[in-house]
Amino acid sequence: QVQLQELGPGLVEPSGTLSLICNVSGDSIRNYYWGWVRQPAGKGLELIGRIYSNGSPNYNPSLKSRVTMSVDTSKNQVSLKMSSVTAADTAVYYCVRAASVGAVRVYAFDMWGQGRLVTVSS
């Protein structure tokens, strides 16, 4: 059974760097896309970016200048770093797996972590 667990500080100071790790258990991270999705309170889901297990990232254009994602296949982990955070970055951050599913071979987020609330405040 695949499980994703988001780890990292729940409080980050304004202008600081948000750092989260997604620990993946139950399957290898190889041959999948991995991503981060966030949801500010009272708002919808926003895809921050995705990265293939070989390390090729694709970021949301609105966040691209502040975001770095990476994979560590030896630890079966995916990481997210977001710099220069403000209160607007306060949200629940989800780690997600994107798999090519079904006969149609479409990529969908088939596995989600439980989410990590990150608050940006001094």
Place this chain on the structure above:
Amino acid sequence: DIQMTQSPSSLSVSIGDRVTVTCRASHSIVTYLNWYQHKPGEAPHLLIYGASTLQSGVPSRFSGSGSGTDFTLTITTLQPEDFATYYCQQSYGTTWTFGQGTKVEVK
């Protein structure tokens, strides 16, 4: 980038009602369209992928249709556990995006 627009943004419905949620893409995404259900305090989960294929374990009262730019999620005979927010998401092209969500609420 491809923009996804859902309508309505919210729906007030009763148990047993038929519910229809629409998602429109700014450019053709063929059938690279997925639907998710999200309940407060829980992680979202995948309902439908490829516009019309039910994820394993999803009840058959859920269905999806559409291709190109216009897609629909239908829930026949709404059940109490279906009150949630529903999101469409496209995985066509370089940058993937979610719709803004449709909240299905109790009338």
